[in-house]
Amino acid sequence: MIExxxxxxxxxxxxxxxxxSLTVEQGEFCVLIGPSGCGKSTTLKMINRLIAHSExxxxxxxxxxxxxxxxxLRRRIGYxxxxxxxxxxxxxxxxxxxxxxxxxxxxxxxxxRVEELLALFQLDDDGLQDKYPHQLSGGQxxxxxxxxxxxxxxxxxxxxxxxxxxxxLTRDTLQAELARVHRQTGKTIVFVTHxxxxxxxxASRVALLNAGQLVQYDRPAELLVAPANDFVRDFIGRxxxxxxxxxxxxxxxxxxxxQRTRNNAIASxxxxxxVDADDRPMALLGGRLGEPxxxxxxxxxxxxxxxxxxxxxxLSRMVWFRVTALPVLDVEGxxxxxxxxxxxxGHRP
Amino acid sequence: xxxxVLVTLLGAGLLAAWLLPFATMSPNRLASGQTVGxxxxxxxxxxxxxxxxxxxxxxxxxxxxxxRELAHRAVLLASLGLLLITLYSLGDxxxxxxxxxxxxxRVSQGxxxxxxxxxxxxxxxxxxxxxxxxxxxxxxxxxxxGGSVAMLFASGHFDDLSIMREYANxxxxxxDQLITHLVLVGSALGPALLLGVPLGLLAxxxxxxxxxxxxxLNFFQTIPSIALxxxxxxxxxxxxxxxxxxxxxxxxxxxxxxxxIALVMYALLPVVRNTYAGLKGVxxxxxxxxxxxxxxxxxxxxxVEIPLALPVMLSGLxxxxxxAIGLTVVxxxxxxxxxxxxxFQGLGQYAIDLVLLGAIPxxxxxxxxxxxxxxxxxxxxxxxxxx
Numbered sequence: 001m002i003e004x005x006x007x008x009x010x011x012x013x014x015x016x017x018x019x020x021s022l023t024v025e026q027g028e029f030c031v032l033i034g035p036s037g038c039g040k041s042t043t044l045k046m047i048n049r050l051i052a053h054s055e056x057x058x059x060x061x062x063x064x065x066x067x068x069x070x071x072x073l074r075r076r077i078g079y080x081x082x083x084x085x086x087x088x089x090x091x092x093x094x095x096x097x098x099x100x101x102x103x104x105x106x107x108x109x110x111x112x113r114v115e116e117l118l119a120l121f122q123l124d125d126d127g128l129q130d131k132y133p134h135q136l137s138g139g140q141x142x143x144x145x146x147x148x149x150x151x152x153x154x155x156x157x158x159x160x161x162x163x164x165x166x167x168x169l170t171r172d173t174l175q176a177e178l179a180r181v182h183r184q185t186g187k188t189i190v191f192v193t194h195x196x197x198x199x200x201x202x203a204s205r206v207a208l209l210n211a212g213q214l215v216q217y218d219r220p221a222e223l224l225v226a227p228a229n230d231f232v233r234d235f236i237g238r239x240x241x242x243x244x245x246x247x248x249x250x251x252x253x254x255x256x257x258x259q260r261t262r263n264n265a266i267a268s269x270x271x272x273x274x275v276d277a278d279d280r281p282m283a284l285l286g287g288r289l290g291e292p293x294x295x296x297x298x299x300x301x302x303x304x305x306x307x308x309x310x311x312x313x314x315l316s317r318m319v320w321f322r323v324t325a326l327p328v329l330d331v332e333g334x335x336x337x338x339x340x341x342x343x344x345x346g347h348r349p
Numbered sequence: 350x351x352x353x354v355l356v357t358l359l360g361a362g363l364l365a366a367w368l369l370p371f372a373t374m375s376p377n378r379l380a381s382g383q384t385v386g387x388x389x390x391x392x393x394x395x396x397x398x399x400x401x402x403x404x405x406x407x408x409x410x411x412x413x414x415x416x417r418e419l420a421h422r423a424v425l426l427a428s429l430g431l432l433l434i435t436l437y438s439l440g441d442x443x444x445x446x447x448x449x450x451x452x453x454x455r456v457s458q459g460x461x462x463x464x465x466x467x468x469x470x471x472x473x474x475x476x477x478x479x480x481x482x483x484x485x486x487x488x489x490x491x492x493x494x495g496g497s498v499a500m501l502f503a504s505g506h507f508d509d510l511s512i513m514r515e516y517a518n519x520x521x522x523x524x525d526q527l528i529t530h531l532v533l534v535g536s537a538l539g540p541a542l543l544l545g546v547p548l549g550l551l552a553x554x555x556x557x558x559x560x561x562x563x564x565x566l567n568f569f570q571t572i573p574s575i576a577l578x579x580x581x582x583x584x585x586x587x588x589x590x591x592x593x594x595x596x597x598x599x600x601x602x603x604x605x606x607x608x609x610i611a612l613v614m615y616a617l618l619p620v621v622r623n624t625y626a627g628l629k630g631v632x633x634x635x636x637x638x639x640x641x642x643x644x645x646x647x648x649x650x651x652x653v654e655i656p657l658a659l660p661v662m663l664s665g666l667x668x669x670x671x672x673a674i675g676l677t678v679v680x681x682x683x684x685x686x687x688x689x690x691x692x693f694q695g696l697g698q699y700a701i702d703l704v705l706l707g708a709i710p711x712x713x714x715x716x717x718x719x720x721x722x723x724x725x726x727x728x729x730x731x732x733x734x735x736x
Contacts, residue, residue, distance in 0.1 A: 050637065050640060071644070074642065075642070075643035081634060081638055085641075087659065088635070132731065136668060
């Protein structure tokens, strides 16, 4: 979908981007990452010609980007930056409609599309579309920014540190939402960040840049277990490598059948879940660190897991509540299975 | 804590009303006359109204008995009321006294009148600034105050005052000069905007030009206005003589041509500087987003940069308009006409009423222009951020 061939950007003698070649396949979520000044933003902005490249070639959908006027190219590629990029004098709906208006869509189609996007980003509260950007919360403004980038339904979406200016909690929500939108729409996304956790969470491929050069371009897991050199190793921080790997795993991958009982009789297995008539776990029999194997621990909603939860979070809950197993619940709160400490250890991440 | 500004203004106004003459009476236009105090000049109800409104101001000034916002409103209304009473009383006094006098006798305003009007206006402006009323309410206050004064004039209430008798003598000439004044201001503002806005844009786009451009414009601004008018006389008359066609179009050493050129030169700096500052104030991320969305350079300018820079640009226009209205007075010296003509004519004849006939309308024009453009600045801000 996007091909960079020997891409170079020079300012005088300095090569800010130096001979980068990589291919982003259709539907891929490619994250460009690296220390400040490594050329990641410059690379992104060369794709929609906000910055002109000095050497090399960029193909988008097989077409050389210099073969059409920059404005036409940009209207085909979504572009999202930090929330300050919203137009302060336009209402939310007008902001989202920017590109469709430039493309002269009929107004009924624009209105329909705006509705659709507001719903996709859960912005369809009463009257939100008539508000001005300064009336929005940081998270809302950022959603509007991404919605605006998607407005004309581009195949490719470029995002330049879009979540850099929001608080950690909101960023977490926005990342989850972006991952969902990516799954739902199958867009090709190129995303710039300097946050390794963000990259590992979102990327299907990571391009690690340093001093203008591409150091490694690989799947996140490969980057973690097979770093190309010491720079990669240092940059991703090997100290919590195990946790980083677990952060990419979901509970359902580690979930295994649970031993159940209706009364508090100790079963043969070391860990048994006492369930009620609706199969909801009431208590954990055994499996509590530092307690005798017969101990009965009432299930606390804070130490349960869902299939979508990351294994890093599940492990964190086990450590915090000093239990060796978490019940995995479905949306109704019924027992699906369990994840255990020994299960985490016995599984190659 | 008491409102010190208001206490000072009220004290000064009352002291002047007590000690200084409110009006003067003279047998004819040029002779000096005898003075009349406030207690003689005003009828009983006028004095009572004056004292009552002063008492309201005194209470509001102490502020303890009234909540802050209410105090501002009270001061605004009371000072506007005082202003109207003062004006009305003077006209009323002239009507009553001149009935049995000779037609050449004159009544004019005395020192106390001026101090009272001045203090009332300042108190009103001060309250206007402090009150947190929206622009619509402000407009309302202005229209009511301005409308009442205009109605008093229109009803002939002031016709017996010396200054209005002077006006009656020059009525036709007055409207001609007023129009000339406005035409001069307008024909300076047009070119100043047509030149200044693109120059401001250029300064924003070409960083290297900035230094030169702003130093040239700053230099114009430092030349005293009379000197600049005088400096233009020689080259323009030479031009007019050398090319008779230009002379026929009005390019001459004296008259409108040098006046307009000088006014444009003075107007350029604020227009260019505010256009530049307005564009520079647009967040770079907003412009980058606009380009990234696929707007052409022209669309970025018209849809994003200009709308966001407009409040600052209009502030520049406001400065320039008020400045041009004032400078045009001086242009009368090189024969351009306008309200300045009355001022200089009056100064020559030592006819103070004639001077005032030039000065007061100039001030009123400046105030109206200032207020109107201030409103436009507020309205040009992105909706929702206005106040």
